[in-house]
Amino acid sequence: MQRRDFLLRSARLAGGVAGALLLPAWARADTIPVFPEYYTYAGFYPQIDPQHYQLQCGGLIAKPRNFALAELYQRSVLPEVRSFHCVTGWTVANVHWRGIRLADFLAELRPLDSARFVVFHSADGVYVDSLSLDQARAPGVILATHIAGQPLLRKGGFPLRLLVPQMYGYKSVKWVDRIDLLADRPEGTWERDGYPSNAYIKKGFSWSDLL
Numbered sequence: 001m002q003r004r005d006f007l008l009r010s011a012r013l014a015g016g017v018a019g020a021l022l023l024p025a026w027a028r029a030d031t032i033p034v035f036p037e038y039y040t041y042a043g044f045y046p047q048i049d050p051q052h053y054q055l056q057c058g059g060l061i062a063k064p065r066n067f068a069l070a071e072l073y074q075r076s077v078l079p080e081v082r083s084f085h086c087v088t089g090w091t092v093a094n095v096h097w098r099g100i101r102l103a104d105f106l107a108e109l110r111p112l113d114s115a116r117f118v119v120f121h122s123a124d125g126v127y128v129d130s131l132s133l134d135q136a137r138a139p140g141v142i143l144a145t146h147i148a149g150q151p152l153l154r155k156g157g158f159p160l161r162l163l164v165p166q167m168y169g170y171k172s173v174k175w176v177d178r179i180d181l182l183a184d185r186p187e188g189t190w191e192r193d194g195y196p197s198n199a200y201i202k203k204g205f206s207w208s209d210l211l
């Protein structure tokens with residue numbers, strides 16, 4: 001049995017508050033980890049009304065579709081425990097996310113043969129980023145709805161954010177309200193500032209190498 005499973009099982013056996021206290025912080029479902037920064041490139045944190053929120057999906061797919069939050073929550077069943085790395089040097093270890101596997105979601109949208117990139121727009125009206133279809137289908141890439149068992153924080157991208165755990169945090173667009181499949185990749189917010197669009201986290205890499 002893995003240490004993580006052992007801890008979770010022990011906690012369940014012990015039960016209640018005492019059990020929860022035995023768990024490391026990342027495993028306590030009611031403890032949302034504090035991120036060192038809640039970025040807002042747009043200069044404000046969108047306040048999204050969950051009743052009226054719609055995820056719009058369009059571009060090179062079988063037909064344009066909208067998803068209400070309840071429809072997304074129904075599909076949001078995949079737990080992902082991942083460390084989160086910002087390219088400016090900070091890391092949050094072992095964040096408990098829950099979300100929709102992007103590969104499954106894309107399959108549901110039925111991309112046309114001409115689609116090569118998946119573009120994510122933020123409800124802030126400014127921030128945008130993209131993945132190739134292969135990158136988007138990689139294991140661990142999710143549309144996250146929950147953190148530590150609770151809906152995302154407003155500042156953390158409520159109600160939907162992308163999570164690309166194998167890349168730096170700037171790929172993980174917050175407040176996603178539109179996903180387009182396209183033949184060409186538009187320039188992302190950070191790419192405009194010279195950061196790579198293939199932002200794989202490298203061991204021993206320093207963010208200052210990019211400056």
Ligand SMILES: Nc1nc2c(c(=O)[nH]1)N[C@H]1C(S)=C(S)[C@@H](COP(=O)(O)O)O[C@H]1N2
Nearest residue numbers: 035037038039040041086122127169170174
């Ligand atoms: N819409 C939007 N998404 C965003 C950002 C942003 O400013 N606006 N910042 C990015 C960066 S650089 C990082 S490191 C992560 C930070 O996630 P956090 O704000 O939840 O800490 O969000 C990413 N997604």
Ligand SMILES: [Mo]
Nearest residue numbers: 086087169170
């Ligand atoms: Mo970042």
